[in-house]
Amino acid sequence: MAGFVRELERRGGPALRLEQRAAGGVGCVVWDAALVLAKFLESGAGPPLARRAVLELGAGTGAVGIMAATLGANVTVTDLEELQELLEVNIENNKHLVTGSVRAKGRRRDRVPASPRLHTAG
Helix, strand or coil: CCCCEEEEECCCCCEEEEEECCCCCCCHHHCCHHHHHHHHHCCCCCCCCCCCCEEECCCCCCCHHHHHCCCCCCEEEEEHHHHHHHHHHHHHHHHCCCCCCCEEEEEEECCCCCCCCCCCCC
């Protein structure tokens, strides 16, 4: 599927190169909120990430998790099975910047049965 690359500038070296998809669900693009959180982590305003275990749920493109891995964290990025290929591409494209570690894990989308309607006495 056709995509495009979004660069995430880093103070400490080359930019992260994050592939996105032109079509697909919300996990196929780098959201502005991910950019803000990634830059916050890079700023050092939060706790140091070196050698910390980090779990990113609903990682989408993996922007935040990959940034954490460039800061020395040992990261597991997770999302649904249909986003695993995109996560793997972004990890591969940025592995030369990682000083910790990063790996992707996925899960099949389970169908949850509809919950019964609640009835209240009038």
